[in-house]
Amino acid sequence: MSTSVAFLSGKGGSGKTTLALSVADLLCRCGAKTLLVDCDLSTNGATYFYESQINEWNKSHAVSVSSFSGILCGTTWADKPMPLEVNPQMDFIPSVSEISSEWMTEAAVRASGDTESRLGEFLFWAKCNTDYDVILFDCQAGYSEFLPLLLPGMDVDLFVLEADSISASAMRSLHLKIGGDFGRAKLYQVFNKTTPEEFDIYSKIVGTFFTNIGTLLFDWKIRQAFSRSQIPDLENNSANYGAGLCDICKIIFSDQKIQKSLSNFADELHFRKLQEKRSKIEVELNFSTRKRERLIWANSLFEFLLFAFMVVCFFVAIFPLSMNQFPEQKESNYIFISLIGALTSFLIITVARSRSMSSEERRKRLESERQLKELNKELAGLENKLKEI
Ligand SMILES: Nc1ncnc2c1ncn2[C@@H]1O[C@H](COP(=O)(O)OP(=O)(O)O)[C@@H](O)[C@H]1O
Ligand SMILES: [Mg+2]
Structure with missing residues (x-):
């Protein structure tokens, strides 16, 4: 009927x-x-x-x-x-x-x-x-x-x-x-x-x-x-x-037959939706990885230059002292400025290292990675279910 x-x-x-x-x-x-x-x-x-x-x-x-x-x-x-x-x-x-x-x-x-x-x-x-x-x-x-x-x-x-x-x-x-x-x-x-x-x-x-x-x-x-x-x-x-x-x-x-087919079709649609969501997250993660790689490269160059500057400043400050010469007023100004330069470079390098990825970006990335893990789990479950049909 x-x-x-x-x-x-x-x-x-x-x-x-x-x-x-x-x-x-x-x-x-x-x-x-x-x-x-x-x-x-x-x-x-x-x-x-x-x-x-x-x-x-x-x-x-x-x-x-x-x-x-x-x-x-x-x-x-x-x-x-x-x-x-x-x-x-x-x-x-x-x-x-x-x-x-x-x-x-x-x-x-x-x-x-x-x-x-x-x-x-x-x-x-x-x-x-x-x-x-x-x-x-x-x-x-x-x-x-x-x-x-x-x-x-x-x-x-x-x-x-x-x-x-x-x-x-x-x-x-x-x-x-x-x-x-x-x-x-x-x-x-x-x-x-x-x-x-x-x-x-x-x-x-x-x-x-x-x-x-x-x-x-x-x-x-x-x-x-x-x-x-x-x-x-x-x-x-x-x-x-x-x-x-x-x-x-x-x-x-x-009707049982219709109900079962509807559930299977709904699962297929859900599977597809999850796949779409996964590829979107993967694209986002890839983008953020590429961005991060570029950032790391720029940071490394910046750090190297600063480090070189810090070493020069340090030697400029240390050299007169190592010669056991009590610096004249003029020289002591140079030494003071060089020491400040070395210290500032050191501080900038330290801060730049700790902030190479902002905390917000890091949080987003971790969240995307977590979502991806969950999606993969759900997709694997659905894939098995669909294979059985
Ligand atoms: N969920 C929906 N989203 C967008 N447009 C819709 C949706 N459902 C119906 N329409 C549009 O509404 C208009 C009228 O739909 P129709 O089915 O002819 O209504 P009715 O038969 O009740 O007169 C059509 O242009 C149709 O494409
Ligand atoms: Mg009509």
Whole structure:
């Protein structure tokens, strides 16, 4: 039996589509057979990401890819739809099947009548007549007429909101409209697009209306990927986001196989993050070693010159005394000045030696060396764990 999840929000732009696409991608990597359905007839957000694949499919097949609107209107058999195969692990049902030429409003869909039973048939097909482990529904922001039909069939409703009061108020007003339709679904929320400062605060919030199961940072690489209709790169560019998604998915999907794969993927991401941190520290240490070597060389030269000066001063002072001559007033001034010169050189050499590396630098270096040792230990542990998988 599959787990069905609806991505909801009070206000648009909170990141539902990005999250739904990324969760689908993550679950595919984890070996879960996934169906993603774009239920957003107003913006068709997720459908744009697969536009070229849909067009190719439509060109090479006699029947177009089944769409959510087609299923609701009855132009597609709700109990036998034909989703787009994105990859062997993932299928996708777009909001409309010809995004550049077809448009469909909620009113038009509703006018076709009997949407409720068609949606029911579709949900039954997806949940009971297929081998999907997970079915994800990327919904329209705010209220839509289909929500009361869709929500009772969900196992999880995930509300995505930004860390601002408008998002929270919009979620409250959505809750007022759909509060009675949740059925037996578990209700969760995530804060998305937080700044590092907000992250510290919002990740401590246990919940508002619903239980908070994650806080995700704003990541401009996600925005960049979105602008190119690309799914965020959870492994490399947006690994922090990927790690956050692993934690969220671990709460939503209780299946043992998925849980294990999620933990392994999270470990891999953590391993990579530690490797990055280690190379950063190594670069810093290398830089400080090179700087130190240059400093030592300059110090040695300086010390040598001072030492030579000290020896000369010393001999200038000692020579008249060793001749057993009681110095004249003029000579005694020279002797005095030479002795002062020798003493000052000696003091400068001593101080320079003790301060060749400032105490702050030394502390930083020791701290980096300590961190490096700990990181190496942790990395070795993780490496062994990953080898066993
Ligand atoms: N964590 C994030 N960091 C940065 N940008 C994000 C993040 N999540 C979503 N976005 C951006 O926010 C915008 C709206 O996201 P979208 O998924 O379309 O929201 P919704 O589906 O809720 O309307 C997109 O430009 C997307 O790239
Ligand atoms: Mg969207």
